[in-house]
Amino acid sequence: MTSSASPQLWKGDGGCFVCLERHANESQSCGKSFVSKQALEGHRKRTGCEPWKLPSDRAPSKYRGMGPEAARQLKPVSDRAAVSKYRTTLEGERAVHRARHIAKYRLMACSAVPSPPMPKVPAYVRPPISWLLADAEVFPWELKEKFDRGEIVLSHATWSLRFHPDKVQQRRSGEHLRRFVEHFTGSADGLDPEQAKACYATELFAPLNDERFKLGQSAQKAGGMLWRAWLSVECALIDDYSEYLVEFEDYLAKVKQATEGVERARESRKELTVQQYTKHVTRLFQGFKRQQDFNNLEWIRDADGIIEYFQDTYPEKLSMQATGITPLLVVCKKQFSNDKRLYERYYERYTAVRKLMDELKPPPQYLTEREASNWKTLDQINERRVELQRHVNRKILHKKPEELTIEDKIVLIRHLILSLYTYSPALRNDFSECPIIRFEDIGSAEARELMSGSGNYMLEYEKGRFRLVLKDFKTVKHHRETSIDMPQRSCNVIAESLQVFPRKYLLSRMRSPDQPMSRNYLTKFCSTGLFKDAAVGSCLLRKICVSNAMKDAPSLRERDELAQQMLHSASIAQRVYEKHYMPDGSRIKF
DNA sequence: ACTTTTATAACAGGTACCCC
DNA sequence: GGGGTACCTGTTATAAAAGT
Structure with a gap:
């Protein structure tokens, strides 16, 4: 790849690009590493390496050297294939379509994941009362009752001495603040540490302080009634939280619904595909289970068994194994959507088989034996x-x-x-x-x-x-x-x-x-x-047609025009139809 | 002469990654 | 940020074989 004057200049894996050049006035090679190729190039430029530009495998743009009008002509009508960026959604990273100038795609981008508005998290994420009460789970609806019946006894120390912000401020109980923060930031949808502290100091205690501690009064003296008032506030906060939980559940349901909507909005699979899938699955069942009909899809959960069956049945025919798995992937996605592991098991096998198939493929632009004959x-x-x-x-x-x-x-x-x-x-x-x-x-x-x-x-x-x-x-x-x-x-x-x-x-x-x-x-x-x-079928005729047209190295424009006429893309034409060699490696005689 | 079933190849869309 | 290519994925063709 590189000449003897410039040995291996970077390591691609792990995103590590190392400069191995011996710069002027240096006794040994540089060894500096960079996270990007561009960064290394910048470094080479600064240190006066010649040439500073690193070789690239990238093919030149098909628009290179064209006028704007010609480029516009060549550009495919559909811009959907390209993606400009990814945005983080609840469902993970989602692609945002490019071509923002086309209103349709703009809309598609907006609704790529129609996430419903997330309910606002109440300031009180978890009922701290249970935490205050010796970490016991206490439900809001039973709190007051229990309190009245004397089943809950709040000792003064429980709250004011251990958790009062003043005490914390005085560093007599710094540990409590730490635990409080930890408690409130512990869950995924919890507060961040700063919020938690603010909550501790203001939202939780300030309103209570007004009632519980009159200015100049000590906590101990206020006693009885005010404890009840405090309890009411606690309960209200707990109610808020329960309400939030319900809202959140509702929200999750909406997210799910929206996702399903997107799924449905996909152009429906062609009748033919469905037919073929059905046939594959039915045949698999009959071979695998040795029974005629099935009334549910539970048997598909036996991924290992099925994969083994395929392997035994089609030991030589990898494509049969792959096409057998495809409909199962679709079924798993639809039917067992929460069993991610099942899907992955099939998927893993599928990719493995595809990889094997690829390795067995003859090189492109060579005819297979059968095609040649x-x-x-x-x-x-x-x-x-x-x-x-x-x-x-x-x-x-x-x-x-x-x-x-x-x-x-x-x-x-x-x-x-x-x-x-x-x-x-x-x-x-x-x-x-x-x-x-x-x-x-x-x-x-x-x-x-x-x-x-x-x-x-x-x-x-x-x-x-x-x-x-x-x-x-x-x-x-x-x-x-x-x-x-x-x-x-x-x-x-x-x-x-x-x-x-x-x-x-x-x-x-x-x-x-x-x-x-x-x-x-x-x-x-x-x-x-x-x-x-x-x-000689239509497929071979297409190969003959393309190969003949390409034998004299036509221009990119001509390639594109022919592909358009044959209703495929130029790259497909090149990969699939364009042949130059016989299976033995000799040139085809046209 | 034509259909159905089985086997395999072709193809576009989506994503990853690259470069400017 | 935006434009590009390479590669992966899974849908949808064709080819071959078997059947009527």
Whole structure:
């Protein structure tokens, strides 16, 4: 990392940065340590080290060298990912969203934890009377009664001699003040020491002093009645305190409610996720307990047993172990929210498994064996499309719809799919379950229903031109609903295919044109049909597409544009889709 | 030809940490 | 304080296998 001229200059761990430089006029290396890298840099600058700047692994900003307008263009619309600071709340540290200029986020930040106002702690935190009375627990409602019945006897020494502030002031009983303060600051919600002293001197004794000790009178002489008066004040204070306890309970309940509200306000998990989670949990139960159905989730508390079960059942398949645990984490959070240890047990295992998985991963930008065996170059893909196109043009397009065989339809759809995925950046399987709205049907009730619904559709917005409207796709939360105008070539293929194979969906089933291909079937259809010798699905097509685009080191702007079109982020594209090497380490031949 | 189940990968949001 | 990247997390896809 560092050259021989500048050896290791700091230790990263423990936040310790040590200067190992030998400064001018010094016989040995410096050895001064700093808590931050910046501080060390400052030191190096002051002592004239060259260069004073320490090397950094940090990648340059993607905005570097750009004009403000260009930077604004590149900047993602959503600013939610970033966090400006953390604020301490009852629930621990919470992130405050950045982008304060956007009103929505400002509001989100304000309500990140909608903490209700905390009740004011009464001056009297704990009933000192019990403390005064030989540390006995005494309840306010029984105090007066007991006192009247003579069960409580207050000796004069109990209070005035031992605890009177005057005595304390005279240092005859400094220990009592210390104990008093200790008593009142002992609890988490207690007073701080200064407050406690003030309380001792003023709030507790001053009002009593007025009644108990008339000026110039001695305590002993005042006696009887005034003791009762004092008791009343004590009881009132104790009542205040009990009231406070109730309020505090109420407050805690409100905090809990608010937190739950925030939880609920989260965008609900997709139906699919819930389904998958349910399946996982059910299957786990059946395998783990060897019974069909469960009517409660108590069995999930057996974390050790379940973890062991996973380990035994999927010794080689770490991802199965991890995905098995995920829904349990969710269940624990919801169902056993007060059993933190249970959650942590699962969580610990989960992270351990993930770590193992990461270690087994091939390096990024390398193809896996399987990917390599299914890999097609862009030329091969284009060739295949041309081949299919010839077949379609020569043998299918002249036919009448009723003459079309199943095989014809399959070829037609294969060609359509390859066109959709190659004439424009390859999307995911979002072309499945995508109804077509023909230009002449735009006003119809059915069309209007589709367009106002929550699903994707392909709209023929003018004769022979198609637009894909995407409302439901993997990254919709980030990219928002979006629409893509199909390139002219794709439009032609769509229009031609519709003439000979009239159907409701862009990709309909062969035997029932009014039914869409499911996502699964599309996957299967691609991987088994597009090429005879290789399973090329949408995911691999995306990798081929990105890798080809990246092979000539495009600009950041171009990277970002492509990522936008493919509905993922540039960093994901780089990490996941961009491949340069075969599994054996040689360069991919594009 | 297509669906369902099982297995695995992709992806954005949140957080940690860094730098100015 | 504010802007950035890296990394972690857990949700939501696709791929493969099995079933109808």
